[in-house]
Amino acid sequence: MTIDTIHFTPIAALLGGLLIGAAAALFMLINGRIAGISGIIGGILRPVVGDILWRFAFVFGLILAPVLYGTFATLPETQVDSSYPLLIVAGLLVGIGTRYGGGCTSGHGICGISRLSPRSVVATLLFVSSGMATVFVLRHLLGVN
Amino acid sequence: MNIFFSLIAGLVFGLGLIISGMTNPAKVHGFLDVAGAWDPSLALVMLGGILVASIGFFFARKQSQSWLGLPLQMPSARNIDRRLVLGSLLFGIGWGLAGICPGPALVLVGSGVVKGGIFALAMLSGMVLFEVVESNRKLPVASAATTNPPAK
Structure with missing residues (x-):
């Protein structure tokens, strides 16, 4: 294993992580809710009266973030290497998988591990492992990307 | 508020x-x-x-x-079941394929990245598909619950 020292951005990563953690912490303290993105979206698709507006507000906040960021600074470049068919398959798997598994990188990865939930620790280990395995197959065996 | x-x-x-x-x-x-x-x-x-x-x-x-x-x-669930394991594995495959998970997908939508939007639409479709399958499964599961103890 070699560390990619050119792309490794430890300070920005930690800073961004602290902000994400602050959002998750305050969301529980103020609203009493887990800041799990897939769960928040999932609740919109399984609507319960009186439990919908805050979900839209959170989603809207996420979508608004780059707009706000972009008015004060230049948005960092994003590079999406995957082809359209691959993106569609990936999106479907992420949608089904996160709902079936009860969480994603935010709900299990950040909030769950912070709560010391054994379920979330297992889930995070599993999706990071299968993500790594997928990239290995894609890049090093099939030569995609 | x-x-x-x-x-x-x-x-x-x-x-x-x-x-x-x-x-x-x-x-x-x-x-x-x-x-x-x-x-x-x-x-x-x-x-x-x-x-x-x-x-x-x-x-x-x-x-x-x-x-x-x-x-x-x-959340109060503590059991590590098939749903958690299979779901997380599937999620990881999708995450590995595109390098995008739900939070960043929405941010990419706000950034106006077309490929992010396509991913987000597919992700939403996947979630809708999950809801449809779940609601269809619920009926037989609910009747089975009277004879078997609930899984959770």
Whole structure:
């Protein structure tokens, strides 16, 4: 294993992580809710009266973030290497998988591990492992990307 | 009031994702590609996030309700079941294919990245598909629950 020292951005990563953690912490303290993105979206698709507006507000906040960021600074470049068919398959798997598994990188990865939930620790280990395995197959065996 | 704070929380969460670099799928791929030139950034994002969030959850646990007087909805499930394992594995495959997970997908939509939008639409379709299958499954499961103890 070699560390990619050119792309490794430890300070920005930690800073961004602290902000994400602050959002998750305050969301529980103020609203009493887990800041799990897939769960928040999932609740919109399984609507319960009186439990919908805050979900839209959170989603809207996420979508608004780059707009706000972009008015004060230049948005960092994003590079999406995957082809359209691959993106569609990936999106479907992420949608089904996160709902079936009860969480994603935010709900299990950040909030769950912070709560010391054994379920979330297992889930995070599993999706990071299968993500790594997928990239290995894609890049090093099939030569995609 | 809770709607206002939801918006703020989503906003701060999104800004954190942008600053951390995690809205760039190429950077996520750099983390997941352990056999290539490995970019450990994502691990530090997780570390920073968990550090702060665990302090928040530690104090939240001592409260009987949220600062707005709302119930603290901490998940109570503890069992590691087939759904958790299979779902997480599937999610990881999708995450590895595109380098995008649900939070960054929404930020990419707001950034006007077309490929992010396509991914987000597919992700929403997947979630809708899940709801449809779940609601169809519910009927036979509900009748079985009278003879078998509930799984949860």
